[in-house]
Amino acid sequence: MNKERIIMLxxxxxxxxxxxxxxxxxxxxxxxxVAGDPARRSGIVLAACPIAKDSGITTAETLREALGKCPELVVVRPRMQHYIDVSAQITDILRTFSDLVEPYSIDEQFIDITGSLSLFGSPRQIASAIQQQIRTETGVYTRVGIGYTKVTAKMACDLWAKKNSDGLFTLTREQLPCLLWPQPISQLFMVGRRMSAHFHSMGLTTIGHLARLPLAELKWHMREKFRKNCDIDAELYWRIANGIDDSPVQPSTHETAPKSVGHQMTLPRDYRTMAEIRTILLELAEMVCRRCRSLMVNGAVLSVGCQGASFDRPTGFSRQSTMSDPTNATNLVYEAAVSLFRLHWDGQPVRRVHLSLSNLSDENQYQLTLFESRPRYRELERATDGLKNKYGDTIIGRAVSFTGAGQIKDRAGKIGGHYK
Ligand SMILES: [Mg+2]
Structure with a gap:
């Protein structure tokens, strides 16, 4: 028999x-x-923080309604590209735990950790390390459902992890009858309000009612109800209720080639010297280039920029330049980033730095340049990427990352919430 999988959402x-x-x-x-158009009170609320939700604000209501409930509400314009970038950053974090990561939506991702257990610990320890690392690197709080199939991971997350104080929940095969089946049918994954009403009219009010029904009988009930052949839907609901789902976590299903690969870092204090900023640029260049190398793309346009700490008095810049050749080599991107930064930085204190590569192209189109040591760098970088993928970001670092200005070691050192 195959080994039971361990899948997280x-x-x-x-x-x-x-x-x-x-x-x-x-x-x-x-x-x-975050609302569609903060200037117009008819804009729609796209997301509300937990504090706003405590005042009764819900997503999809108008800004007018939201402001009625909470006049001191802070309203922010959406920055979709940035959310996509943060989502990709979370995918990167998850990929340090397993190469089987599948984005399901912008804020939900599946990860199959069956093969990572001996490396990183128990499922709960891994889930908790994932939470900590995402929190530390992006500021976002995640809830992790742990199951043995994608649907059980999804339901573990939606029904329990989201409501738990630690944001974690494991749903095992053995627990399905005692935990999942007593739940109302409306809680079954894929069942909306209308379908829930239909199931009620068939006498199926709990998930267990549906799960325990022989599949042939469910097909018959649904055929009667909808006056057409619904066998495929019937089987789908029946399988979900029974936790049956063979579908693998597929890294490529939802991943379309990104338009750009970028990272940003918020610094623990203001950085005021080019020497400190160079360190951050090197770390960012390494993160971005490593991601490009794993996607097997080169970037032609480099963007770098920074922001100061004061929101009321914004400082900083964001500038682009075209690389002489498309590349994903850390040292070349780093050098270009330093010159671009130096050219545009006015010396104001820096609290956030970003770096990205865009105009991405397939790296196999890369031209061999005879007068550079680039192929050698590529080999070196492949080797270090391999080590990092296997053992984590701190296994190999550039010496400069271990100085006071470096961020990577500090962040990676907090895996699991304990300083190593
Ligand atoms: Mg969510």
Missing amino acids: SDCQSFYASVEKAANPEYSNKPLV
Whole structure:
């Protein structure tokens, strides 16, 4: 018999709102929503932080209604590209635990950790390390459902992990009858309000009612109800209720080639010297290039920029330049980033730095340049990427990352919430 799989679904709490709060720490204790058009009160609330939800604000209501409930509400304009970037950053974090990561939506991702257990510990320890690392690197709080199939992981997350104080929950095969089956049928994954009403009219009010029904009988009931052949739907619901789902966590199903690969870092204090900023640029260049290398793409356009700490008096810049050749080599991107930064930085204190590569192209189109040592670098980088993928980011670092200005070691050192 095949080994039981261990699959997790990580879900970001109030994703857009959490990303905005992480980017603007001065709002951390304020009610905040991300809304379609903050200038118009008819705009729609796309995401509300937990504090805003406590005042009764819900997603999809109008800004007018939301402001009626909470006049001191902070309203932020959505920055979709940034949310996509943070989502990709979370995928990267998950990939340090397993190469089987499948984005399910912008704020939910499946991860199959069956093969990672001996490396990183028990499922709960891994889930908790994932939570900690995502929190530390992006400021976003995630809930993790642990199951033995994708549907059981999804239901573990939606029905329990989201309501638990630690945001974790494991649903095992043995627990299905005692935990899942007593739940109302409306709680079954894929069952909306209308389908729930239909099941009620068939006398199926709990998930267990549906699960225990012989499949042939469910097909017959649904055929009677809808006056057409619904066998495929019947089987789908029946399988979900019984936790049956053979579908693998597929890294490629939802991943379309990104338009750009970028990272940003919020620094623990203001950085004021080019020497300190160079360290961050090197770390960012390494993260971005490593991601490009894993996607097997080169970037042609480099963007770098920074922001100061003051929200009221914004400082900083964001500039682009075209690389002489498309590349994913850390040292080349780093050098270009340093010159671009030096050219545009006015010397104001820096609290956040970002770096990205865009105009991505297939790296196999890469031209061999005879007068550079690039192929050698590529080999070196492949080797270090391999080690990092296997053993984590701190296994190999550039010496400069271990100075006071480096961030990677500090962040990676907090895996599991314990300083190593
Ligand atoms: Mg969510």
